[in-house]
Amino acid sequence: KTNNPKQPIMKKYYLFAFCLLLTGSLFAQNSNDLKLSVNKGSIKMATEDGQFSFGMGGRVYMDAASYFDDKTDLGSGTEIRDIRLLMKADLWKKWNAKINIGFADGSVSLKDVWLMYKINKNSFVRAGHFLEPFGIEQTESSKTTKFMHAASTVEAFRPGRNLGISYATWGKQVFWEAGLFGSDTNNKTAGDEGYGLTSRFAFAPVQNESGIFHVGMSGIYRTADAAGFNELGEENPKSIRYRSRAATHIEKRRFIDAKVGNADHQTKIGFEMIAATGAVSLQTEYINANVSRNIGEDYTANGWYTQLAWLVKGGNYKYKMKSARLAKPGPGSVELLARYNQTDLNDSGAMIMGGKQKDITIGGTWYVNHNILVKFHFTNVDLDENALNGEENFNMIQTRLQFSF
Amino acid sequence: KTNNPKQPIMKKYYLFAFCLLLTGSLFAQNSNDLKLSVNKGSIKMATEDGQFSFGMGGRVYMDAASYFDDKTDLGSGTEIRDIRLLMKADLWKKWNAKINIGFADGSVSLKDVWLMYKINKNSFVRAGHFLEPFGIEQTESSKTTKFMHAASTVEAFRPGRNLGISYATWGKQVFWEAGLFGSDTNNKTAGDEGYGLTSRFAFAPVQNESGIFHVGMSGIYRTADAAGFNELGEENPKSIRYRSRAATHIEKRRFIDAKVGNADHQTKIGFEMIAATGAVSLQTEYINANVSRNIGEDYTANGWYTQLAWLVKGGNYKYKMKSARLAKPGPGSVELLARYNQTDLNDSGAMIMGGKQKDITIGGTWYVNHNILVKFHFTNVDLDENALNGEENFNMIQTRLQFSF
Amino acid sequence: KTNNPKQPIMKKYYLFAFCLLLTGSLFAQNSNDLKLSVNKGSIKMATEDGQFSFGMGGRVYMDAASYFDDKTDLGSGTEIRDIRLLMKADLWKKWNAKINIGFADGSVSLKDVWLMYKINKNSFVRAGHFLEPFGIEQTESSKTTKFMHAASTVEAFRPGRNLGISYATWGKQVFWEAGLFGSDTNNKTAGDEGYGLTSRFAFAPVQNESGIFHVGMSGIYRTADAAGFNELGEENPKSIRYRSRAATHIEKRRFIDAKVGNADHQTKIGFEMIAATGAVSLQTEYINANVSRNIGEDYTANGWYTQLAWLVKGGNYKYKMKSARLAKPGPGSVELLARYNQTDLNDSGAMIMGGKQKDITIGGTWYVNHNILVKFHFTNVDLDENALNGEENFNMIQTRLQFSF
Incomplete structure (x- = not known):
């Protein structure tokens, strides 16, 4: 066995690849997974590919x-x-939606309630x-x-x-x-x-x-x-x-x-x-x-x-x-x-x-x-x-x- | 040392097991953990054991x-x-709850607001x-x-x-x-x-x-x-x-x-x-x-x-x-x-x-x-x-x- | 190569360190990441450092x-x-906020809507x-x-x-x-x-x-x-x-x-x-x-x-x-x-x-x-x-x- 010193090294490479695979599979998240975080004190949910994002x-x-x-x-x-109360969503990369409802004075008043289409980075x-x-x-x-x-x-x-x-x-x-x-x-x-x-x-x-x-x-x-x-x-x-x-x-x-x-x-x-x-x-x-x-x-x-x-x-x-x-x-x-x-x-x-x-x-x-x-x-x-x-x-x-x- | 070629291999196994443990611990999530994803353009939170699921x-x-x-x-x-605005929940596998409130015309109107008990797959x-x-x-x-x-x-x-x-x-x-x-x-x-x-x-x-x-x-x-x-x-x-x-x-x-x-x-x-x-x-x-x-x-x-x-x-x-x-x-x-x-x-x-x-x-x-x-x-x-x-x-x-x- | 039995071992250590790094990077979450779980049947989002927590x-x-x-x-x-409908937040460790709005009888009524500052464990x-x-x-x-x-x-x-x-x-x-x-x-x-x-x-x-x-x-x-x-x-x-x-x-x-x-x-x-x-x-x-x-x-x-x-x-x-x-x-x-x-x-x-x-x-x-x-x-x-x-x-x-x- 010692005649073939490559074997343990090969095995190490397999092991290495396996570890990469294991951990990599965790990185390579499904594009549908939302990452949950705090952004400036508010809840943020977003996919890594920038397709979706939600907030409330x-x-x-x-x-x-x-x-x-x-x-x-x-x-x-x-x-x-x-x-x-507020809910907002970035949908399919190009669309933004927002629902913001006011409840002051014991009554309902609609605030920002809209759908936006982002034409490009500088216009909508x-x-x-x-x-x-x-x-x-x-x-x-x-x-x-x-x-x-x-x-x-x-x-x-x-x-x-x-x-x-x-x-x-x-x-x-x-x-x-x-x-x-x-x-x-x-x-x-x-x-x-x-x-x-x-x-x-x-x-x-x-x-x-x-x-x-x-x-x-x-x-x-x-x-x-x-x-x-x-x-x-x-x-x-x-x-x-x-x-x-x-x-x-x-x-x-x-x-x-x-x-x-x-x-x-x-x-x-x-x-x-x-x-x-x-x-x-x-x-x-x-x-x-x-x-x-x-x-x-x-x-x-x-x-x-x-x-x-x-x-x-x-x-x-x-x-x-x-x-x-x-x-x-x-x-x-x-x-x-x-x-x-x-x-x-x-x-x-x-x-x-x-x-x-x-x-x-x-x-x-x-x-x-x-x-x-x-x-x-x-x-x-x-x-x-x-x-x-x-x-x-x-x-x-x-x-x-x-x-x- | 070369007389005991098993040792490095054993160590490799330990290392392998350790890697498995490390990465495995990430897979073996607590059954209380909710997975957050986008489902048909909506937020979905669900435990992997099917006990709980939330949406809003x-x-x-x-x-x-x-x-x-x-x-x-x-x-x-x-x-x-x-x-x-909508909130819904699947609770303890058998129960479903839904709260859906309408705010059109500047007033509150109750929509679907219910609790469901699923008797089996085909009745509730x-x-x-x-x-x-x-x-x-x-x-x-x-x-x-x-x-x-x-x-x-x-x-x-x-x-x-x-x-x-x-x-x-x-x-x-x-x-x-x-x-x-x-x-x-x-x-x-x-x-x-x-x-x-x-x-x-x-x-x-x-x-x-x-x-x-x-x-x-x-x-x-x-x-x-x-x-x-x-x-x-x-x-x-x-x-x-x-x-x-x-x-x-x-x-x-x-x-x-x-x-x-x-x-x-x-x-x-x-x-x-x-x-x-x-x-x-x-x-x-x-x-x-x-x-x-x-x-x-x-x-x-x-x-x-x-x-x-x-x-x-x-x-x-x-x-x-x-x-x-x-x-x-x-x-x-x-x-x-x-x-x-x-x-x-x-x-x-x-x-x-x-x-x-x-x-x-x-x-x-x-x-x-x-x-x-x-x-x-x-x-x-x-x-x-x-x-x-x-x-x-x-x-x-x-x-x-x-x-x- | 067998003359230097340290080399494979060294490599193993590198490999080991690399695995640790890979997996460790997953543990060492950004302090802004929120962990999502079910707590007594309710949604809980919390950072691991206790700075933020949200519920709805x-x-x-x-x-x-x-x-x-x-x-x-x-x-x-x-x-x-x-x-x-309820939203609550623990903000920057010391602050708690709660918004709880009632919609019974087709009208809006404010319930708990407050901001709390926690002076210490036993007073606010x-x-x-x-x-x-x-x-x-x-x-x-x-x-x-x-x-x-x-x-x-x-x-x-x-x-x-x-x-x-x-x-x-x-x-x-x-x-x-x-x-x-x-x-x-x-x-x-x-x-x-x-x-x-x-x-x-x-x-x-x-x-x-x-x-x-x-x-x-x-x-x-x-x-x-x-x-x-x-x-x-x-x-x-x-x-x-x-x-x-x-x-x-x-x-x-x-x-x-x-x-x-x-x-x-x-x-x-x-x-x-x-x-x-x-x-x-x-x-x-x-x-x-x-x-x-x-x-x-x-x-x-x-x-x-x-x-x-x-x-x-x-x-x-x-x-x-x-x-x-x-x-x-x-x-x-x-x-x-x-x-x-x-x-x-x-x-x-x-x-x-x-x-x-x-x-x-x-x-x-x-x-x-x-x-x-x-x-x-x-x-x-x-x-x-x-x-x-x-x-x-x-x-x-x-x-x-x-x-x-």
């Missing part, structure tokens, strides 16, 4: 507000501002219920907006989520999305729904270590929803409404509110700007809304906000071209914030005085980890004589504990 | 409809027809909220029904889902299910709920390559729900109602509607037939409903539909004895469809004229993959003088984008 | 009730008493929507309470779940929790919400094989919710209400009901006792409620229950100091039950006669496995002349099929 999770915002009243007696208290077509592409804050998840509440200007003029179809594409410096949308999915009024054409274009020539600069523009054309029929079977006059809460949600009254009767359609234009240098960023949006009326003068309203943010801890601001906005600061970050916002729903020409609101907020956010954040805001609200209860000025302190996974 | 997912139907009106002004538009007992065993289309998930909307006959007479208990068994050629059911789970009217006895029997003597032939019969006996009490504490007269939309859901009005007062109980009989040869299939159902009344003549109504389907692409039709109906065509299939349906809620003897509807639909379905399908329908609806707005005839085009995972 | 599941209670009436005509029937701080720490049955999940329905005393006086923050700590023999809570999350009335201070203390000196003995005490101070404003802008008089169903839920009427007007705040005190020896256990709670009023005499009401349980099969009762109550009997257990309960909402001094209810229940529970249980109860209810329809006495049989995973 939830989100909760718990708010408290204390109001220092002027004229109107505001209701201080607590609420679960939002609570959601999407059908379903999602945020119309208009401006920065309107298109951003409340999970990442810097303030607890959208600017009143955005709340008043935003198209929100509607059932529709859109196309989006982005390059190294530009982003463009355009879509066609139906109306409120829960609309139960007799008659045809209105529809809207919406588009957003953004250009970000500077995105580097030293700074970020982004400008953009959005536009909407939307027809008014039917308002039912009168006894003669004729269409009732249609209306379009703009209104907003006072940068808060626990007190639910809308202090500015313009209901424009005899409406045919509305057009809105929005301008946006983001500038950042290091740990300081500035974001501004201006929105102008115009309602074409069948009877009476056209109605015009507008508003704007500007917000300053400073990452006291957490490095520099980053930019995401895919969504054309600032990225969420990393875990552990601490951010200081200030915002000035004014919204003017008065149009003396159209004889519709919806009120004018100016508000200033200063506050901060602690991004505890990927899952948890805490917000704290002080806000002063100033209303003119056309507001709900006339001229008044009040203050509030608000705080949010948010978790998601 | 969602479903969304997005519809659009355009109506070409006659007399009634119909509301064209879009809607999310259905949106669901089930308790909970599920579809009463009556006919083909009534017992089929809307995920797989060929048309966007159930035939108006089925919509008018179907018992739907109720809280109850049933027993089902099937063999090579027969299927039988029978159950006892309570009434609408959300019933809040004072007084005792009605109850129903429901059964379906099907016989499929031909199920092979060359063709499929299936006949069946179903029956229901159901008492009327209490309608509360009058001031004297006496029971109010009970009623039973049959009604249907016009083969559409975005326009929500029911054009045929018979409310039968002074009702005691109802009996319904259904006949069903499926015939297929190769890529062509025919499905027909006839339903007769009778209401026994305490005052006045008994009320009788009936309806039937017949539908033709042709798999232009996707092979031949297949049959599932377990549910006694055609199986869902495979991914990639393209199907052409035609259906004639008429429902007559007029009974001049009982002096209740609920209206008569005839409708014809032609359309098609593209089964994009396991998760996605697209439907497209053209429908003509013809109503008699007893319908909601009298005699009229209108057309509509409808489309659906459906995804589930 | 559902729960359904299906009830039927048959009433043997006295004066009031009660509505026998069936219902899905509760149906829930929790913020969110959860059961205020008051007594035994109020703080226990309906999944494990011995009876289908909470004692009417607990139903009448319980604070339920509210949005708040609490601190809990426990040792070998003591448990203490205290919290500050807002009011009903769905409160939409104008004006400030009320708030509550709630605390529970329990002492369990005996927890061994031969027996269990536990006593405890709870207290609440809670201000009344605002009731809106009158035309002059003045606050409407506030009220506090105590009421309860008749140890059942399918018949929804509350037979005892006291609405205390001109209320300022309420204080409640609860005493609790658990004693067990072997397979027999006794549990008792007494609650006294007092409403301080701005006009009129203070209102006082009280109630108590005592329940006896016998584990015919399933071993001895066990105790959990972490929640300060008896543990759920193991799978396969069979338990016999008896409960006497009386609730007196009459206060002649305050001239508010809400009615008095005495009820006796005998029944049993079969814990089929970790996921499924069946309950069966017979109940006699006795009401005094101040109850909804005056003096009466009726009986009922109720049963529940419960599953969860």
Whole structure:
């Protein structure tokens, strides 16, 4: 046997091959197997070939507000501002699906519910219920907006989520999305729904270590929803409404509110700007809304906000071209914030005085980890004589504990 | 050393055993471990011993409809027809549980919510909220029904889902299910709920390559729900109602509607037939409903539909004895469809004229993959003088984008 | 070659090391990998380092009730008493999050929705929507309470779940929790919400094989919710209400009901006792409620229950100091039950006669496995002349099929 020293070596090779086979068979997983892991604090299930990926999770915002009243007696208290269940899936490599349902206030509200087809790495077509592409804050998840509440200007003029179809594409410096949308999915009024054409274009020539600069523009054309029929079977006059809460949600009254009767359609234009240098960023949006009326003068309203943010801890601001906005600061970050916002729903020409609101907020956010954040805001609200209860000025302190996974 | 050539070989065996042990320990999984995989585009978690299996997912139907009106002004538009979250579990080998909740129209509606005990491979007992065993289309998930909307006959007479208990068994050629059911789970009217006895029997003597032939019969006996009490504490007269939309859901009005007062109980009989040869299939159902009344003549109504389907692409039709109906065509299939349906809620003897509807639909379905399908329908609806707005005839085009995972 | 017998051995070592490497790489999982398993019939996903853990599941209670009436005509029937979807997460080792939403009666109701920070092994701080720490049955999940329905005393006086923050700590023999809570999350009335201070203390000196003995005490101070404003802008008089169903839920009427007007705040005190020896256990709670009023005499009401349980099969009762109550009997257990309960909402001094209810229940529970249980109860209810329809006495049989995973 010692004459053939190859034999033991051969055997070793067999053994070696066998071991490889055994262990290899574990690596060579069935392409249908999903690998389960935690990704930034959330569940991720994915096949290794990139064909399938699933995720599921939830989100909760718990708010408290204390109001220092002027004229109107505001209701201080607590609420679960939002609570959601989420399922999402990447299917057959090219398709994405998302189901996100909200359960705040003890009722069901559909959030992102859509099916997306990825044309290539930089463009997609999407059908379903999602945020119309208009401006920065309107298109951003409340999970990442810097303030607890959208600017009143955005709340008043935003198209929100509607059932529709859109196309989006982005390059190294530009982003463009355009879509066609139906109306409120829960609309139960007799008659045809209105529809809207919406588009957003953004250009970000500077995105580097030293700074970020982004400008953009959005536009909407939307027809008014039917308002039912009168006894003669004729269409009732249609209306379009703009209104907003006072940068808060626990007190639910809308202090500015313009209901424009005899409406045919509305057009809105929005301008946006983001500038950042290091740990300081500035974001501004201006929105102008115009309602074409069948009877009476056209109605015009507008508003704007500007917000300053400073990452006291957490490095520099980053930019995401895919969504054309600032990225969420990393875990552990601490951010200081200030915002000035004014919204003017008065149009003396159209004889519709919806009120004018100016508000200033200063506050901060602690991004505890990927899952948890805490917000704290002080806000002063100033209303003119056309507001709900006339001229008044009040203050509030608000705080949010948010978790998601 | 060379005198003992066994030693290295022994060591090799040890090494071999050790490798086996190492790798083997990875194979010999704890029976509590769940294997995670994708099964037909959905998440599957299962233990290897078949004791446990879990699944979770969602479903969304997005519809659009355009109506070409006659007399009634119909509301064209879009809607999310259905949106669901699903969890299911196979527990301790013998038990199955399912929780399926719908969130369409911004409200919660319970779908399949049940616990099943598998007696053996071919029979089970089930308790909970599920579809009463009556006919083909009534017992089929809307995920797989060929048309966007159930035939108006089925919509008018179907018992739907109720809280109850049933027993089902099937063999090579027969299927039988029978159950006892309570009434609408959300019933809040004072007084005792009605109850129903429901059964379906099907016989499929031909199920092979060359063709499929299936006949069946179903029956229901159901008492009327209490309608509360009058001031004297006496029971109010009970009623039973049959009604249907016009083969559409975005326009929500029911054009045929018979409310039968002074009702005691109802009996319904259904006949069903499926015939297929190769890529062509025919499905027909006839339903007769009778209401026994305490005052006045008994009320009788009936309806039937017949539908033709042709798999232009996707092979031949297949049959599932377990549910006694055609199986869902495979991914990639393209199907052409035609259906004639008429429902007559007029009974001049009982002096209740609920209206008569005839409708014809032609359309098609593209089964994009396991998760996605697209439907497209053209429908003509013809109503008699007893319908909601009298005699009229209108057309509509409808489309659906459906995804589930 | 045989001159160097070391070589093959060296090679073997390399081979050995290589095998170790190969297999070892499989053991040395990424700390982000989640291991998927079944734990007591439920899905569990956890990292091996204890940093993350996720769970998801559902729960359904299906009830039927048959009433043997006295004066009031009660509505026998069936219902899905509760149906829930659950997601929970242990995040970054120190944090726990839970989202539990109920969908019974076709509406959304928030259940446990909270974020917890684990200070150490024996204490935590929790913020969110959860059961205020008051007594035994109020703080226990309906999944494990011995009876289908909470004692009417607990139903009448319980604070339920509210949005708040609490601190809990426990040792070998003591448990203490205290919290500050807002009011009903769905409160939409104008004006400030009320708030509550709630605390529970329990002492369990005996927890061994031969027996269990536990006593405890709870207290609440809670201000009344605002009731809106009158035309002059003045606050409407506030009220506090105590009421309860008749140890059942399918018949929804509350037979005892006291609405205390001109209320300022309420204080409640609860005493609790658990004693067990072997397979027999006794549990008792007494609650006294007092409403301080701005006009009129203070209102006082009280109630108590005592329940006896016998584990015919399933071993001895066990105790959990972490929640300060008896543990759920193991799978396969069979338990016999008896409960006497009386609730007196009459206060002649305050001239508010809400009615008095005495009820006796005998029944049993079969814990089929970790996921499924069946309950069966017979109940006699006795009401005094101040109850909804005056003096009466009726009986009922109720049963529940419960599953969860």
